[in-house]
Amino acid sequence: MHIRFTKMQGAGNDFVVLDETRGRLPLRRAHYRRLADRHFGVGADQILSVRPSPAPGIDFEYVIHNADGGQVQQCGNGARCFARYVRSRGLTHQDVLRVQTLAGVIELHLVADGGVRVDMGRPAFAPARLPFDAAGLRPLPQGSGEKWPLALEDKGVDAIFHVAIASMGNPHAVLLVDDVERADVARLGPLIEGHPRFPERVNAGFLQILDRAQVRLRVYERGAGETLACGSGACAAVACGIRLGLLERQVQVHTRGGRLEIAWSGDPADTVFMTGPAVTVFEGSIELPDELPD
Numbered sequence: 146m147h148i149r150f151t152k153m154q155g156a157g158n159d160f161v162v163l164d165e166t167r168g169r170l171p172l173r174r175a176h177y178r179r180l181a182d183r184h185f186g187v188g189a190d191q192i193l194s195v196r197p198s199p200a201p202g203i204d205f206e207y208v209i210h211n212a213d214g215g216q217v218q219q220c221g222n223g224a225r226c227f228a229r230y231v232r233s234r235g236l237t238h239q240d241v242l243r244v245q246t247l248a249g250v251i252e253l254h255l256v257a258d259g260g261v262r263v264d265m266g267r268p269a270f271a272p273a274r275l276p277f278d279a280a281g282l283r284p285l286p287q288g289s290g291e292k293w294p295l296a297l298e299d300k301g302v303d304a305i306f307h308v309a310i311a312s313m314g315n316p317h318a319v320l321l322v323d324d325v326e327r328a329d330v331a332r333l334g335p336l337i338e339g340h341p342r343f344p345e346r347v348n349a350g351f352l353q354i355l356d357r358a359q360v361r362l363r364v365y366e367r368g369a370g371e372t373l374a375c376g377s378g379a380c381a382a383v384a385c386g387i388r389l390g391l392l393e394r395q396v397q398v399h400t401r402g403g404r405l406e407i408a409w410s411g412d413p414a415d416t417v418f419m420t421g422p423a424v425t426v427f428e429g430s431i432e433l434p435d436e437l438p439d
């Protein structure tokens with residue numbers, strides 16, 4: 146099967162984007178994995194599929210697969226690339242787009258400098274919304290939020306860490322660290338991602354507060370490993386930081402791949418806004434075997 150694709154990146158979080166507006170590609174999990182493979186495929190953290198409007202009032206359907214081939218609910222950096230992609234290919238002429246994700250409808254605003262502002266929806270903090278199995282755990286209250294104890298025991302780690310949790314449609318755990326560059330993301334990331342208290346696994350954020358309006362963040366993503374940036378992770382980390390009383394309502398998030406601006410009022414009834422870059426890297430085509438072992 147011969148597939149045309151566009152390679153894009155948003156703050157270094159990279160994507161293979163597929164146009165399915167004129168028909169679905171017959172892709173299975175193994176195909177998404179092959180496209181994401183940095184040796185045998187194109188290489189990407191996520192594969193984004195652009196599908197036609199599924200309902201009146203919605204412009205497109207936005208489908209996301211992680212590098213491990215699993216379909217997921219939300220991808221913030223990808224949402225900005227999605228908006229730039231549909232505009233640059235003439236699939237729309239609108240500056241504001243409403244797109245359907247597995248997590249619900251999100252709104253994308255193309256802004257003048259080539260960036261995109263995304264209304265990422267409301268954050269949720271109740272354990273059931275991630276889901277997080279909080280049975281028998283006592284949270285540590287802080288500000289208007291809380292941190293949950295998480296016992297990590299494996300590969301030389303045996304300690305209880307306290308994490309804030311948030312859903313941005315997809316699940317996030319956020320660990321506060323003193324110096325994110327020294328955080329042991331490679332060891333702790335997989336332990337948090339696959340912790341049995343998160344039955345659908347979780348994206349693990351490592352958050353360093355620089356001041357009340359600036360943070361550094363690294364994210365070990367569910368199904369992709371550490372990425373250079375995670376948009377929904379930035380939204381979740383800032384929302385948790387605001388709830389814990391550590392951050393103002395507008396925060397610059399410095400990631401290894403670039404800077405994102407996150408804004409949230411602190412009221413759970415309000416949505417979180419994320420602004421950042423979206424860049425096309427190259428276009429190409431790839432021959433994928435029809436049969437690939439799952």
Ligand SMILES: N[C@@H](CCC[C@H](N)C(=O)O)C(=O)O
Pocket residue numbers: 158190191211217218219220221222223315316348366367368369372374375376377378
């Ligand atoms: N890179 C993303 C998040 C992609 C999905 C995530 N790995 C998950 O499994 O939930 C972003 O920019 O938000």
